[in-house]
Amino acid sequence: MFLDKEVKSQIKERFKDLKDDVTLVVFTQQSECQHCEDNQKLVEEVSELSDKVSVTVFDFQSDKEQVKKYGIDKVPAIAIIGKVDYGIRLYGIPTGYDFVSLLEGIRIVSTEETQLTSEDNKYLANLDKATHLQVFVSPDCPHCPSAVTVAQQMARVSSKVKADIIDSSQFPDLAKKYNVSGVPHTVINETSYQQGAAPVPTIIAKINETLD
Amino acid sequence: MFNFSLGSNRSDVDISQIFDVVIMGAGPSGLTAAIYAGRYRLKTLLIEKKLVCGGQLATIAHVENYPGFDTTVSGSHLAQEMEKQAIKNGAWILQGHIESVNFTGQIKELNTPKGVIKTRAVIISTGAQPRMLNIPGEQQHIGKGVSYCATCDGHLFIDKTIAVIGGGNTALEETITLTKYAKKIFLIHRRNEFRADKIIQEKIRMIPEIEFMLNTTVKEIDFGKDNERKILVHTKGQDKTIHLDGVFIFVGIIPNSKPFLDALNLKEGFITSDEDMKTCIEGVFVSGDVRYKSLRQITTAVGEGATAAFSANKYLTEKR
Ligand SMILES: Cc1cc2nc3c(=O)[nH]c(=O)nc-3n(C[C@H](O)[C@H](O)[C@H](O)COP(=O)(O)OP(=O)(O)OC[C@H]3O[C@@H](n4cnc5c(N)ncnc54)[C@H](O)[C@@H]3O)c2cc1C
Numbered sequence: 001m002f003l004d005k006e007v008k009s010q011i012k013e014r015f016k017d018l019k020d021d022v023t024l025v026v027f028t029q030q031s032e033c034q035h036c037e038d039n040q041k042l043v044e045e046v047s048e049l050s051d052k053v054s055v056t057v058f059d060f061q062s063d064k065e066q067v068k069k070y071g072i073d074k075v076p077a078i079a080i081i082g083k084v085d086y087g088i089r090l091y092g093i094p095t096g097y098d099f100v101s102l103l104e105g106i107r108i109v110s111t112e113e114t115q116l117t118s119e120d121n122k123y124l125a126n127l128d129k130a131t132h133l134q135v136f137v138s139p140d141c142p143h144c145p146s147a148v149t150v151a152q153q154m155a156r157v158s159s160k161v162k163a164d165i166i167d168s169s170q171f172p173d174l175a176k177k178y179n180v181s182g183v184p185h186t187v188i189n190e191t192s193y194q195q196g197a198a199p200v201p202t203i204i205a206k207i208n209e210t211l212d
Numbered sequence: 213m214f215n216f217s218l219g220s221n222r223s224d225v226d227i228s229q230i231f232d233v234v235i236m237g238a239g240p241s242g243l244t245a246a247i248y249a250g251r252y253r254l255k256t257l258l259i260e261k262k263l264v265c266g267g268q269l270a271t272i273a274h275v276e277n278y279p280g281f282d283t284t285v286s287g288s289h290l291a292q293e294m295e296k297q298a299i300k301n302g303a304w305i306l307q308g309h310i311e312s313v314n315f316t317g318q319i320k321e322l323n324t325p326k327g328v329i330k331t332r333a334v335i336i337s338t339g340a341q342p343r344m345l346n347i348p349g350e351q352q353h354i355g356k357g358v359s360y361c362a363t364c365d366g367h368l369f370i371d372k373t374i375a376v377i378g379g380g381n382t383a384l385e386e387t388i389t390l391t392k393y394a395k396k397i398f399l400i401h402r403r404n405e406f407r408a409d410k411i412i413q414e415k416i417r418m419i420p421e422i423e424f425m426l427n428t429t430v431k432e433i434d435f436g437k438d439n440e441r442k443i444l445v446h447t448k449g450q451d452k453t454i455h456l457d458g459v460f461i462f463v464g465i466i467p468n469s470k471p472f473l474d475a476l477n478l479k480e481g482f483i484t485s486d487e488d489m490k491t492c493i494e495g496v497f498v499s500g501d502v503r504y505k506s507l508r509q510i511t512t513a514v515g516e517g518a519t520a521a522f523s524a525n526k527y528l529t530e531k532r
Contacts, residue, residue, distance in 0.1 A: 003216065006296055010218055017224070096288065097264055100219035104263070115325075140288060141364035142270035145219055145263035169367045181458060182355030182365045195355030 015050035039076035039093040082109035092167030096139030146197035147184030239267025241500025242337035243294040244517030250301030266291025340465035349433030378462035489520040
């Protein structure tokens with residue numbers, strides 16, 4: 001058991017606001033994945049705290065079709081799915097401040113509430129090019145959840161935006177590939193990036209630069 | 213191993229009501245004030261601008277001087293325990309940024325993006341944030357090799373060479389944290405002696421991976437061309453270039469007092485108060501790192517948080 005009684009009751013309290021059903025689609029692997037088993041157990045514990053949240057588990061190696069459908073390329077992975085698939089993924093078991101990202105992800109997918117302004121929403125409604133946000137975080141980074149919710153909210157609102165949240169300590173090679181030397185660090189469409197917990201308008205400006 | 217944080221984002225608070233006390237900032241000081249205010253059964257709201265509680269405390273890897281925790285405890289763990297305790301004692305926590313305040317009336321008004329929040333008393337515990345060195349190359353490389361948080365970014369420097377700049381407790385403690393990752397650390401300080409507590413100095417001198425550079429100032433951070441990262445330092449009367457992978461800066465703090473500049477008395481940017489945490493305005497109290505004082509630590513932050521809540525309760529009782 002990962003979550004103690006008190007944490008559970010606090011999560012339950014929050015989950016009271018949930019509206020749409022949420023499915024946490026977990027991808028796991030039998031061997032050579034240190035945290036896959038714990039990740040699955042943790043997600044199952046979370047799902048028990050609301051009847052609006054359920055879990056589906058797939059194997060990264062054998063369930064090829066599902067891997068393709070959800071666009072998963074590494075494990076452990078959690079796809080947070082609501083009425084539709086908004087493109088929100090978590091890579092790495094969330095064990096610290098990234099746990100906030102899981103809870104917020106569930107809330108954002110389930111409710112329509114975002115903190116986006118009407119201007120942000122207008123921009124996102126008109127966005128017509130695929131935008132892939134990869135937010136690198138670490139479990140001990142208290143500044144990271146702010147960057148994560150920015151990406152998750154944008155993905156929730158626009159079908160063009162996909163948001164991958166990646167624990168840089170569990171995927172060091174990927175962090176290296178993108179030259180991450182501080183978190184949060186948001187990679188936009190592989191080519192550009194924004195450092196730090198930047199507000200939505202900053203990310204939008206960066207996306208514009210990248211898509212141009 | 214696990215240290216789950218739940219974050220400060222609650223939507224179950226009705227912010228149209230008038231609160232007894234609103235506490236701004238959920239660092240150790242604000243969290244303690246919330247625990248006490250909740251126990252006095254005051255209608256208590258704690259507002260935190262970040263998605264998680266803890267403030268600077270949340271960024272400390274190992275706390276060694278908080279009484280009761282003889283073996284080291286992580287700052288995030290302490291913060292999460294304080295957060296749970298505040299909620300348990302009846303305080304609401306809301307995510308929101310205090311942008312400006314109006315302290316002129318009996319009912320104080322706080323402006324946030326979520327709307328105006330009204331309260332009979334306020335406690336300001338907005339703390340502080342890391343001070344920048346303000347040298348060329350620093351600003352544009354924040355997060356690209358320049359960091360102010362060892363717990364956040366340390367793991368990105370495994371087997372790398374880094375520099376830590378600073379000479380106080382925080383700089384030396386964070387250097388020790390970083391030895392877990394880096395293979396070599398230049399500890400750079402502009403004076404000929406560290407300010408840190410003697411016990412930390414004794415500890416750090418035992419670590420072979422650390423090279424001490426006293427009487428040394430950093431003039432420029434140059435992470436520009438060819439992926440080559442270097443800094444320019446001035447040491448022993450000479451300029452010198454050091455090649456490395458990252459720089460961690462711990463050279464003090466600046467207070468988060470901007471929303472209160474016009475409303476309260478400040479000294480060097482910090483809010484002044486008496487020993488009961490009363491500011492120059494009735495019903496407005498201050499505690500923690502944002503307060504003008506000499507020792508800024510978790511212990512003093514929590515002590516003042518308790519005193520501020522006590523004073524707020526007394527003020528509210530007398531008003532009734
Ligand atoms: C790296 C590091 C290591 C340290 N190590 C130690 C140690 O080993 N031992 C020790 O005793 N002390 C240590 N300290 C110092 C200690 O962390 C601080 O003294 C303590 O956290 C101060 O608490 P506080 O609640 O006053 O402020 P903070 O911890 O700064 O918290 C303030 C909170 O207010 C929020 N806030 C700010 N402005 C607003 C606003 N406008 N609206 C809403 N919210 C706002 C902030 O987001 C923050 O969460 C360390 C500090 C650092 C940075």
